[in-house]
Amino acid sequence: MADTTHIGKILTKCGLFFIFLTAFLGLFWAPTVTGSWKSPEAYRILYWHVPIAWITIISYTFLFVGALSWYSKRKEWGWNLVVVGSELSLIFGLGAIISGTIWGSAEWGVPWDWTDLRLNTFGLLTATSLFLVLARESQPDGMDTRDTLSSIGLFGFALVPITLIATTWYKNRHPGIIIIESEESGLSSEILSLMMMGAVSFIILFIGLSIVSYSTIKLESELQNKQMKFD
Amino acid sequence: MKGEVVALIGENGSGKSTIIESLCGITPLKKGVVHWTTESNIYKVIRDSEGRRNPPPPMGLTLQDSGMCGEETVSERLHTALSVSGLDANEEVIAKLLYDWNLNHRSKSRISQLSGGLKRRLAVLCGLAPVALSDSDRIAILDEPSEGLDLNSKRLLMDWIKTLSSLNNTILISTHDQDIINCANRIIEINNGSISEENGKNMGNKCKIPDFLPRKNQDATFTLIKWAFRMELRNPIDTIGKATPAIVALLLAYTLVGKLELNSDNYDLLAALILAPSFITCIVSPALVSRLIEDGSGKWWNSMVGPMSRPANSISGSSLLLPIPLAYLSCFMLMDISSLELSSEVADNVFLWLWLPSLVMLDLAVAATGIHLLVSDLTRANAAASPLLLVTLAWPFLELTDALSTIMANGMSFELEFQNPLITCLIASLSSAMIWIAAIYIPES
Numbered sequence: 001m002a003d004t005t006h007i008g009k010i011l012t013k014c015g016l017f018f019i020f021l022t023a024f025l026g027l028f029w030a031p032t033v034t035g036s037w038k039s040p041e042a043y044r045i046l047y048w049h050v051p052i053a054w055i056t057i058i059s060y061t062f063l064f065v066g067a068l069s070w071y072s073k074r075k076e077w078g079w080n081l082v083v084v085g086s087e088l089s090l091i092f093g094l095g096a097i098i099s100g101t102i103w104g105s106a107e108w109g110v111p112w113d114w115t116d117l118r119l120n121t122f123g124l125l126t127a128t129s130l131f132l133v134l135a136r137e138s139q140p141d142g143m144d145t146r147d148t149l150s151s152i153g154l155f156g157f158a159l160v161p162i163t164l165i166a167t168t169w170y171k172n173r174h175p176g177i178i179i180i181e182s183e184e185s186g187l188s189s190e191i192l193s194l195m196m197m198g199a200v201s202f203i204i205l206f207i208g209l210s211i212v213s214y215s216t217i218k219l220e221s222e223l224q225n226k227q228m229k230f231d
Numbered sequence: 232m233k234g235e236v237v238a239l240i241g242e243n244g245s246g247k248s249t250i251i252e253s254l255c256g257i258t259p260l261k262k263g264v265v266h267w268t269t270e271s272n273i274y275k276v277i278r279d280s281e282g283r284r285n286p287p288p289p290m291g292l293t294l295q296d297s298g299m300c301g302e303e304t305v306s307e308r309l310h311t312a313l314s315v316s317g318l319d320a321n322e323e324v325i326a327k328l329l330y331d332w333n334l335n336h337r338s339k340s341r342i343s344q345l346s347g348g349l350k351r352r353l354a355v356l357c358g359l360a361p362v363a364l365s366d367s368d369r370i371a372i373l374d375e376p377s378e379g380l381d382l383n384s385k386r387l388l389m390d391w392i393k394t395l396s397s398l399n400n401t402i403l404i405s406t407h408d409q410d411i412i413n414c415a416n417r418i419i420e421i422n423n424g425s426i427s428e429e430n431g432k433n434m435g436n437k438c439k440i441p442d443f444l445p446r447k448n449q450d451a452t453f454t455l456i457k458w459a460f461r462m463e464l465r466n467p468i469d470t471i472g473k474a475t476p477a478i479v480a481l482l483l484a485y486t487l488v489g490k491l492e493l494n495s496d497n498y499d500l501l502a503a504l505i506l507a508p509s510f511i512t513c514i515v516s517p518a519l520v521s522r523l524i525e526d527g528s529g530k531w532w533n534s535m536v537g538p539m540s541r542p543a544n545s546i547s548g549s550s551l552l553l554p555i556p557l558a559y560l561s562c563f564m565l566m567d568i569s570s571l572e573l574s575s576e577v578a579d580n581v582f583l584w585l586w587l588p589s590l591v592m593l594d595l596a597v598a599a600t601g602i603h604l605l606v607s608d609l610t611r612a613n614a615a616a617s618p619l620l621l622v623t624l625a626w627p628f629l630e631l632t633d634a635l636s637t638i639m640a641n642g643m644s645f646e647l648e649f650q651n652p653l654i655t656c657l658i659a660s661l662s663s664a665m666i667w668i669a670a671i672y673i674p675e676s
Binding site: 074114120123124127128130131134135138139140142143144145147148149151152154155156158159162163165166167228 | 244249258259261605606608609610611614615616617619620622623625626627629630658662665666669670673674
């Protein structure tokens with residue numbers, strides 16, 4: 001356990017170093033984009049935004065798999081995955097939303113677009129993650145709480161197709177949005193390389209944080225079992 | 232076995248109450264199945280680990296928490312307990328039962344005004360009466376019934392237990408009380424997760440209990456809905472709690488609209504302001520949720536009504552009366568002062584068709600109540616941030632805003648196209664219905 005936690009901490013530190021390096025290179029080394037961008041300099045925030053968004057999706061997947069596993073089979077690892085997934089998806093989801101709204105304000109002129117599926121899905125799932133993190137802190141840990149929280153986790157995911165339908169129908173009535181596609185938007189190879197570096201850095205950070213978080217939960221669980229024996 | 236008194240004993244936290252609640256179908260099972268034999272000797276699955284669930288046959292139930300809402304009066308509560316188990320109780324029988332249990336002087340008092348001991352006495356009576364007054368063999372489940380009872384009440388409880396078992400009824404009691412344990416034929420002990428069994432002393436004296444009551448065909452779900460409306464009529468905190476923020480929003484909108492420069496390009500804003508008070512009233516947490524959380528009242532109803540309790544609560548607890556009048560009031564106030572200078576034709580059109588988006592708002596209200604009920608399953612539901620899950624209701628609201636602004640701009644149209652208000656309202660209704668299904672179905676399956 002101690003070795004795994006140690007590895008997790010090292011990976012977290014490495015990840016942090018590389019994401020700040022990505023930010024530094026993104027701000028001072030990467031070229032300015034060309035093409036039909038309204039705010040070409042604002043794109044630099046995407047070196048963090050895009051990898052954060054990818055990692056958030058992985059965190060949501062953790063949350064979904066964990067919730068499904070606890071809900072259907074009551075697997076202990078499933079619950080641990082719910083906890084890890086909700087904490088990490090909250091951190092990264094907020095990161096994606098904040099960086100996205102900053103970029104949206106500069107590029108689209110509006111921070112939020114109710115017709116954008118990705119934005120709305122991220123908003124919805126991050127709100128669910130925030131709910132789960134707050135609720136886990138405020139509720140006594142027990143089967144009932146875990147059942148309810150995992151069903152709320154699944155409820156959040158059940159809303160994704162509803163969001164898709166609602167957004168699609170709503171979108172039919174409004175102009176579309178700018179979608180980043182590398183060829184059309186004129187992204188150079190330096191930009192793509194740096195984007196990949198950002199992605200790898202965030203993956204390292206994510207793995208590190210997942211290991212640390214998982215170890216912490218297991219330790220909490222051991223502590224709780226020992227406390228119950230004393231009770 | 233029929234006529235048996237079974238005592239379930241074990242240390243604090245050993246799982247006695249969990250077993251009791253699982254047997255009643257309240258707590259989901261990790262594995263295994265709970266099935267009961269009905270009065271017509273048919274096996275019925277109450278709950279299993281695969282997600283199947285049915286309401287238990289009529290029974291008596293006293294939970295560890297009283298399971299009673301403070302708003303009810305003593306006689307009403309007893310009447311409800313009998314009624315939900317299919318017995319047609321009259322005033323005379325209720326008065327006799329309350330007299331036997333020395334509660335007659337409190338029959339018109341609200342439960343919230345009772346002392347802890349009296350409350351416990353009433354909860355125990357409500358657990359035993361549906362069994363005592365039934366002409367068929369039933370089961371009474373009592374969780375820590377003697378907790379807080381005085382000596383006379385405890386003796387009465389022991390005598391009733393003896394009498395009911397002699398009439399072939401089965402009693403399951405979870406307790407720490409040695410006197411109650413002595414009433415049992417069989418004692419089941421839970422110790423560190425293992426179960427041991429021994430014979431009991433079967434002590435106690437028989438006593439006289441009231442005669443059987445006639446049966447009536449009343450659905451438990453209907454009793455629950457009636458109860459919810461009665462509680463709201465007694466103390467309309469739900470209506471007030473929902474109307475107050477809506478009226479504040481309306482007054483704010485009234486102040487703002489006078490200062491905004493609205494024109495025909497931003498009908499959306501006016502439509503949103505008109506519908507905002509109704510939307511607010513729909514998403515406020517219903518008082519029913521607080522009533523169900525109080526002293527485990529929701530658990531008791533959940534057990535008695537079974538899987539239908541959640542959908543029934545989501546409908547009876549939602550704001551069904553306020554959204555339409557509020558939308559019209561809002562429309563009347565805001566359109567009068569807005570700088571839009573709407574033609575009388577447009578204004579007539581809006582007044583004529585405003586009921587349509589307002590009606591869909593009722594779907595949205597039911598979906599919001601479904602979400603509040605989902606959160607209320609948590610032990611400390613008041614400490615959970617349910618508004619975070621209500622975010623998703625923004626889409627139906629936006630659709631309705633769109634529908635109303637289209638009516639303002641182009642009038643009502645019945646053609647089946649996406650741009651038309653009828654279809655937009657239908658989409659908003661469907662979105663709300665899907666959210667409701669997700670909130671109601673997932674925790675129950």
